[in-house]
Amino acid sequence: MPASEPGEAAGLLAEIERRCAPRWVWWSAPTTAAVPLAARVRLGACWDLAAVHRLLHGGRRDDPAAVWAAAAGLPAPPPPPRSTGIARVAQGQLGLWEGIGDDPATGPRRISAGVAADDDSVAADDDGGGADDDGGRAGGGGAGTSGAFGTGPLTADGQLDAGWLHRAATPGEALRRATSLAALALHTQDRQQAALGSLPDRRARPGRITLAVLTARAESAAELLVRELERDGLPVDRATAETLLGELIGPPPRTDADELTARRRRDAPVLTHLRGPVDLRNPAAVRAALRTVGIDVPDTRSGRLEPLRDAHPAVAALLTWRRTERIATTYGHRWLDTHVGPDGRLRGAWHASDGAAGRMTAQAGLHNLPADLRVAVVAEPGRVFVRADLGQIEPRVLAVVSADQALAAATQADDMYAPVAAQLGRARAQAKIAVLAAMYGQTTGSAGEALRRMRRAYPTALAFLDAADAAGRAGRDLRTFGGRRLRLTPAAGPPRGLTDPAPPDEAPTGGIPETARGRFARNAVIQGPAAELFKAWAVTVRAELPALGGEIVLCLHDELLLQVPAAHAEAAADLLHRSLAATAAYWAAGSGVRFVADVSILRRWSDAAH
Numbered sequence: 001m002p003a004s005e006p007g008e009a010a011g012l013l014a015e016i017e018r019r020c021a022p023r024w025v026w027w028s029a030p031t032t033a034a035v036p037l038a039a040r041v042r043l044g045a046c047w048d049l050a051a052v053h054r055l056l057h058g059g060r061r062d063d064p065a066a067v068w069a070a071a072a073g074l075p076a077p078p079p080p081p082r083s084t085g086i087a088r089v090a091q092g093q094l095g096l097w098e099g100i101g102d103d104p105a106t107g108p109r110r111i112s113a114g115v116a117a118d119d120d121s122v123a124a125d126d127d128g129g130g131a132d133d134d135g136g137r138a139g140g141g142g143a144g145t146s147g148a149f150g151t152g153p154l155t156a157d158g159q160l161d162a163g164w165l166h167r168a169a170t171p172g173e174a175l176r177r178a179t180s181l182a183a184l185a186l187h188t189q190d191r192q193q194a195a196l197g198s199l200p201d202r203r204a205r206p207g208r209i210t211l212a213v214l215t216a217r218a219e220s221a222a223e224l225l226v227r228e229l230e231r232d233g234l235p236v237d238r239a240t241a242e243t244l245l246g247e248l249i250g251p252p253p254r255t256d257a258d259e260l261t262a263r264r265r266r267d268a269p270v271l272t273h274l275r276g277p278v279d280l281r282n283p284a285a286v287r288a289a290l291r292t293v294g295i296d297v298p299d300t301r302s303g304r305l306e307p308l309r310d311a312h313p314a315v316a317a318l319l320t321w322r323r324t325e326r327i328a329t330t331y332g333h334r335w336l337d338t339h340v341g342p343d344g345r346l347r348g349a350w351h352a353s354d355g356a357a358g359r360m361t362a363q364a365g366l367h368n369l370p371a372d373l374r375v376a377v378v379a380e381p382g383r384v385f386v387r388a389d390l391g392q393i394e395p396r397v398l399a400v401v402s403a404d405q406a407l408a409a410a411t412q413a414d415d416m417y418a419p420v421a422a423q424l425g426r427a428r429a430q431a432k433i434a435v436l437a438a439m440y441g442q443t444t445g446s447a448g449e450a451l452r453r454m455r456r457a458y459p460t461a462l463a464f465l466d467a468a469d470a471a472g473r474a475g476r477d478l479r480t481f482g483g484r485r486l487r488l489t490p491a492a493g494p495p496r497g498l499t500d501p502a503p504p505d506e507a508p509t510g511g512i513p514e515t516a517r518g519r520f521a522r523n524a525v526i527q528g529p530a531a532e533l534f535k536a537w538a539v540t541v542r543a544e545l546p547a548l549g550g551e552i553v554l555c556l557h558d559e560l561l562l563q564v565p566a567a568h569a570e571a572a573a574d575l576l577h578r579s580l581a582a583t584a585a586y587w588a589a590g591s592g593v594r595f596v597a598d599v600s601i602l603r604r605w606s607d608a609a610h
Contacts, residue, residue: 010039012019023047023390025182025189028224037231042546048220049185052192054353055212055219058485068160068184071191077159085261160184177513188506192216199483204403205590212483214586215532219352221539225552226350226360228542230323234377235365235563241336241376248324248372252333258278266328270321273314279323279497290314327370337366344380352535357528358484360535360555365558377605384566386550388576390534390558391596392416395435399528400588401481402464406457408592424453436466439526441519465522472521473514480528482587488521533587533595534558548572561605577583 015034016022020042026032028050036043050157051061057070064364116386153164165181168174195210201212249266267280278289284298288307293312297304309316342344348364361367369377379385395416400405410419421431436442439459442451455462471478478486538555542561545551548571550564562569564572577598586596602608 002273006035009035009040012040014041014229016443017041024050025185027067027185029227033224033227033287037227043224044071044543045217045452046220046224047189047217048223049188049192049221051219051352052216055216055484056192058487059102061143065160068188071188072158074158080162081603082279086315094288118123133593150449153177153184199479200260201400203589204479207586207589211481211587215482215536218532218536218539221542222352222535225539225542229350229552229555230347232553233341233347235380236340236341236344237376237378238336238344240378241340241373244373244376245336246362247334249328249332262328266321266324270314270317271311271335287320323370327372331365331370331373339340343562355522357480357531359484359527359531366554375604379563380601382561384569385561386564386569386572386576386599386601387558388597388599391598393517393558394439394526397459397533398526399437400591401525401529402461404458405425405462405592406590407461407591411594412597423457424450426450426453438462439523441469441522467523469518472517475517478525480525480531480532484528484534486521486528486533488517530558533583536587537580537583540583541575543581544575548575573599573601
């Protein structure tokens with residue numbers, strides 16, 4: 001229905017939400033949800049076609065044309081051109097498909113479509129479907145608004161015409177076209193849901209609704225959650241942050257000379273232990289300088305230098321310098337001014353899925369804030385933080401997805417490394433190394449013997465990881481426990497962000513080496529399901545949290561940070577435990593695996609044990 005202004009549109013959405021509590025269907029959340037988010041209209045549930053497309057087909061591209069083509073079994077259309085930032089939208093529309101030309105390589109498309117009450121305007125042609133990316137049928141071919149291609153949003157070859165809406169001559173025509181696109185969105189959802197329903201449900205005790213469909217619902221809700229995180233931000237006490245930065249890196253530089261002086265001041269404690277001038281920002285120069293004082297290392301990474309901290313004063317000074325330099329260059333006064341608003345909230349862009357195994361990511365330091373600055377993350381007056389950290393999430397997930405009963409038995413302990421250590425006949429630290437080596441593909445050094453013991457004690461889990469490794473090396477695509485497609489073909493290489501760089505002797509000459517693909521695969525089949533479980537838990541918390549007057553202010557890997565009125569802190573802590581149990585009950589049904597969370601009530605984020 002038309003709305004003359006955003007406020008009226010938000011009111012209509014709020015009324016529909018109150019009366020019907022629907023599952024909204026749209027092409028992509030970033031622009032679609034902009035109106036209700038700005039008006040603080042809380043939408044409960046949605047089906048995000050772009051998010052589900054990424055789940056089903058992998059990769060990063062998720063514009064409507066690509067989403068429709070995949071659902072209809074058509075060849076992928078050409079990538080959309082770069083956006084000019086200008087989209088013609090008829091008066092009264094909610095920015096439908098705004099930003100249709102965004103480059104898929106640079107970020108998510110900002111496209112939206114409303115929901116029609118029925119899809120009578122879409123005539124399905126179920127005889128024209130093609131094969132989907134897994135070699136099966138996507139569920140029919142194209143659809144047109146008049147029963148024929150080329151007369152509506154679809155072109156003569158069945159592809160989606162991305163510019164069709166914007167070519168409407170009048171507001172009334174734009175509204176009619178928007179209705180057709182909404183109907184097409186519902187048609188696409190039907191096809192996606194059918195494709196998800198056909199995927200195998202690998203739970204020990206499958207439920208009425210397949211896990212892939214449940215994952216799609218959670219991934220869609222996560223798109224709403226990250227939009228709220230972008231809008232609301234993380235509470236930061238600016239005065240505390242300014243004081244901390246002043247102590248660590250000095251006052252804000254006013255001129256280039258001030259900046260140069262501050263840089264020399266940071267460098268001085270290291271240079272006093274080295275011979276001659278050294279560019280500390282050049283790893284080769286640092287390595288050469290360390291060699292002159294008897295420290296010969298193949299590289300100067302912190303992990304390499306940390307064990308040598310006491311070998312020479314220069315090493316300890318260098319490690320301290322790196323921490324300070326990172327804060328000065330990445331989290332300095334300019335960062336504070338840019339990303340912390342007048343309301344004391346740190347805001348940055350969020351992505352509900354990183355495009356590889358599906359982990360949530362954030363910018364502006366939200367996912368890698370240095371420990372020195374976490375003391376500035378302070379709950380607002382009258383409110384507290386309630387923090388929950390999933391304990392040993394990845395080995396517990398390994399027990400679920402591999403169906404290793406011996407490993408599942410170890411998860412009954414709060415600290416599952418203790419029973420693993422007993423099973424391996426090794427100290428807890430060595431048992432932890434063995435589990436991590438199995439998941440990350442480390443086979444040398446202290447991990448070698450521990451990993452051999454893991455193979456004898458937990459053969460089912462290790463066979464599962466080895467099979468994933470072999471698939472990655474062979475370039476065979478995989479699916480996570482929840483149904484996400486992991487693209488592992490040699491041409492594409494491993495998705496960024498989850499695989500370690502290859503050692504020098506494995507430097508790629510003709511593409512990504514097999515060993516790197518194998519390491520990525522064995523890691524992704526654990527990290528991917530762990531991300532799916534975490535998001536399913538987070539959106540379950542999101543659904544109940546408004547009743548306590550609370551909000552999720554941060555999702556950090558396996559950690560949820562809530563801000564709630566102090567009077568509701570204990571209830572929020574109980575919610576975190578209850579929602580984890582409820583999520584695990586369907587996600588890991590029949591596995592016998594126990595998931596645990598460390599929950600604490602805090603005034604400052606730094607009070608938590610990280």
